[in-house]
Amino acid sequence: xxxxxxxxxxxxxxxxxxxxxxxxxxxxxxxxxxxxxxxxxxxxxxxxxxxxxxxxxxxxxxxxxxxxxxxxxxxx
Amino acid sequence: xxxxxxxxxxxxxxxxxxxxxxxxxxxxxxxxxxxxxxxxxxxxxxxxxxxxxxxxxxxxxxxxxxxxxxxxxxxxxxxxxxxxxxxxxxxxxxxxxxxxxxxxxxxxxxxxxxxxxxxxxxxxxxxxxxxxxxxxxxxxxxxxxxx
Numbered sequence: 001x002x003x004x005x006x007x008x009x010x011x012x013x014x015x016x017x018x019x020x021x022x023x024x025x026x027x028x029x030x031x032x033x034x035x036x037x038x039x040x041x042x043x044x045x046x047x048x049x050x051x052x053x054x055x056x057x058x059x060x061x062x063x064x065x066x067x068x069x070x071x072x073x074x075x076x
Numbered sequence: 077x078x079x080x081x082x083x084x085x086x087x088x089x090x091x092x093x094x095x096x097x098x099x100x101x102x103x104x105x106x107x108x109x110x111x112x113x114x115x116x117x118x119x120x121x122x123x124x125x126x127x128x129x130x131x132x133x134x135x136x137x138x139x140x141x142x143x144x145x146x147x148x149x150x151x152x153x154x155x156x157x158x159x160x161x162x163x164x165x166x167x168x169x170x171x172x173x174x175x176x177x178x179x180x181x182x183x184x185x186x187x188x189x190x191x192x193x194x195x196x197x198x199x200x201x202x203x204x205x206x207x208x209x210x211x212x213x214x215x216x217x218x219x220x221x222x223x
Contacts, residue, residue: 017116064113074103
C-alpha cells in the first residue's frame with residue numbers, strides 16, 4: 001500500500017464559478033486517494049480540506065482536484 | 077486583459093466579464109484542462125481571475141497565456157455565431173426530427189410554417205440584403221461627382 005502524507009491542504013471554491021454538486025461529486029471520486037473535509041465558509045464559498053493523501057499525488061492533489069471540479073462544473 | 081506572474085510557476089490572468097462571458101471563459105479553461113492546472117476566482121461582475129499553472133515543467137508561461145487569450149477569443153466568437161444561427165439551427169433540427177416520424181411530420185410542417193411566418197418573410201427583406209451595392213453606397217456617401 002502506498003505511503004500517505006498527513007499534510008493538510010485547503011482550497012476555497014467560489015460558488016459563482018464552481019457548482020456545489022460538482023465539488024461533492026469530485027470528493028466522492030477522489031475519496032480513495034485522499035481524505036476530504038467540506039466546510040461552508042459563507043453563502044458564496046466552499047472550503048475543502050485535503051489530508052491523508054497518497055505520497056505520489058501530494059504535490060499536485062490541490063490542482064488536480066480543482067481541475068476535476070472545473071470539468072464537472074463546466075456546462076452548468 | 078492584464079496578466080501577472082505570482083511566481084515562476086503560475087500566472088494570474090484578469091479578465092473583464094463585460095468583454096467575455098462566463099461561458100466563454102469556462103470553455104477556454106476546459107480546452108486547457110489537459111495542458112495546465114486552472115483555478116477561477118474573483119468577482120463575477122467586475123473582474124474574473126484565472127490562475128494558470130502549466131503541467132509540464134519548463135513550459136513558457138507567456139506562451140500559455142497568449143494561447144489562452146486566443147482561445148478565449150475563439151470561444152467568444154463561437155458563442156456569437158451560435159447566437160446568430162440559433163433560430164435556423166433549431167428549425168433544421170426540428171424538421172429533421174419531425175421527418176423521422178411520418179405521423180408527426182404533417183404536424184411538424186405546420187409548426188415550422190408558423191415559426192417561419194412569425195420570423196418574417198424574405199420578401200420583406202428586413203436586413204436590407206436585397207438592396208444593390210450601388211444603391212447602398214449612394215445612400216451612405218451621396219452620388220459621386222464625375223470628373
